[in-house]
Amino acid sequence: MSKKYRSIRGTADFDSHQAYAFNRVVEIARQSFKNYSFDEIILPFLEEEGLFVRGVGQNSDIAEKQLFRIQDKDGVVLRPEGTAQVVRYFLENSLFNHGDFFKFSYIGAMFRGERPQKGRLRQFHHLGAEAIGSDNPALDAQIIILALDILDAVGVKEKELLINTLGCDKDKEIFSKELVKKLDSKKNNLCEDCKRRLGKNPLRVIDCKNKECKKTVTSLNIGEGRLCSNCQTHFDEVLGVLDMLKIKYTHAPYLVRGLDYYTNTVFEITSSALGSQDAIGAGGRYNNLIKNLGGPDIPAIGFALGIERILIALGESGEKERLKAYVAVADNSLRGDALKMVNELRGEGISCDTDYCLKSLKGQLRAAVKRRARFVVIFGEEEHKKGCVLLKDMDKSIQSEIKTKDLINEVKNA
Numbered sequence: 001m002s003k004k005y006r007s008i009r010g011t012a013d014f015d016s017h018q019a020y021a022f023n024r025v026v027e028i029a030r031q032s033f034k035n036y037s038f039d040e041i042i043l044p045f046l047e048e049e050g051l052f053v054r055g056v057g058q059n060s061d062i063a064e065k066q067l068f069r070i071q072d073k074d075g076v077v078l079r080p081e082g083t084a085q086v087v088r089y090f091l092e093n094s095l096f097n098h099g100d101f102f103k104f105s106y107i108g109a110m111f112r113g114e115r116p117q118k119g120r121l122r123q124f125h126h127l128g129a130e131a132i133g134s135d136n137p138a139l140d141a142q143i144i145i146l147a148l149d150i151l152d153a154v155g156v157k158e159k160e161l162l163i164n165t166l167g168c169d170k171d172k173e174i175f176s177k178e179l180v181k182k183l184d185s186k187k188n189n190l191c192e193d194c195k196r197r198l199g200k201n202p203l204r205v206i207d208c209k210n211k212e213c214k215k216t217v218t219s220l221n222i223g224e225g226r227l228c229s230n231c232q233t234h235f236d237e238v239l240g241v242l243d244m245l246k247i248k249y250t251h252a253p254y255l256v257r258g259l260d261y262y263t264n265t266v267f268e269i270t271s272s273a274l275g276s277q278d279a280i281g282a283g284g285r286y287n288n289l290i291k292n293l294g295g296p297d298i299p300a301i302g303f304a305l306g307i308e309r310i311l312i313a314l315g316e317s318g319e320k321e322r323l324k325a326y327v328a329v330a331d332n333s334l335r336g337d338a339l340k341m342v343n344e345l346r347g348e349g350i351s352c353d354t355d356y357c358l359k360s361l362k363g364q365l366r367a368a369v370k371r372r373a374r375f376v377v378i379f380g381e382e383e384h385k386k387g388c389v390l391l392k393d394m395d396k397s398i399q400s401e402i403k404t405k406d407l408i409n410e411v412k413n414a
């Protein structure tokens, strides 16, 4: 028996309804990116492994266990995220010599070898935005508001903005040391991963989803008064702009994010409609990433929204795009005329289709209903002799005889 092929674990097929819903989200996001003056770029799926190991952090889950390596192509991986990649693009093209402020958006597939579950895939899609060249707190707020705007525009109603600050690298270091000290006596309450993280990347312990780890971390009462004055002022100003613009948020002192490049502002947008994988999007500042990847000292901030999670939150059953016209024939001798009409309608930018299976008129009408055609144009012998067709308005359930030469205008103007 020949092998039955199945899709790869953690990947998803989009049927035509889901593809329609997906494209709708993409189009709305693209418009929002334009409104906020972001320039869309398209970058490859393949990158050097080192970019992410250095960019996202050697001890991050992504670098440690989630990279998809391309066999036989040494050091080539499928991109797990877009931020380090945009920075690679920025540096490779020395864009810092061509301006001082850049706003890039990107839309595309990302790949992570995670354990698949609802909302957690191995191939998923990001709507991403990165603003490079400013440390202004107003930009942090703008980036957050753009992410929220996109979610509003696509129709995600239930959502919560969680925001925190990690401070600068020095603040992060002091905080990490304090954390190690405080957690030392409570080590046994931590999961195996966190015991390991404590030695390598203590901040990640805060981010652990394990219940016991969460309880242990919460009992530490950490968070307040650990920032240098510059970073505290920055954060206060970000919150000030959000307050001024009446954006609701929750300060989440335990939000650290799983990627090491973050400094200062970090945020996550969650939705109760999502279940355990509740982050619909996330982002933050990465003021040292450009420098750490060999470039000049330039601050930046960005976010990415997960398209699949947006679709889950929308509960998209996904309406398929409607066909404007379906051209049917009551007599097979008129199929040539019908085809000509189909071509003319399409030439006018009117979506339309016809029958290729020699179906009866009843069968053709059924096909038109299935495609949710707004109009059915019927070529009948009687009408044809008079230079007419029957035009059936499926929404209004009205059928009228019209001159064939008037058909295009009639359909176009409806």
Ligand code: HAM
Residues within 6 Å of the ligand: 080, 081, 082, 083, 112, 114, 119, 120, 121, 122, 123, 124, 125, 126, 128, 129, 130, 259, 279, 280, 281, 282, 283, 284, 285, 286, 301, 302, 303, 304, 305, 306, 307, 308, 309
């Ligand atoms: P991230 O939190 O890893 O951040 O991903 C952003 C969003 O992508 C998540 O909130 C989630 O909606 C979606 N996502 C992540 N992993 C999966 C998965 N396995 N399956 C389905 N959806 C997923 C970043 O990637 C950063 N690059 C965001 C950023 C941009 N920070 C600054 N600039």
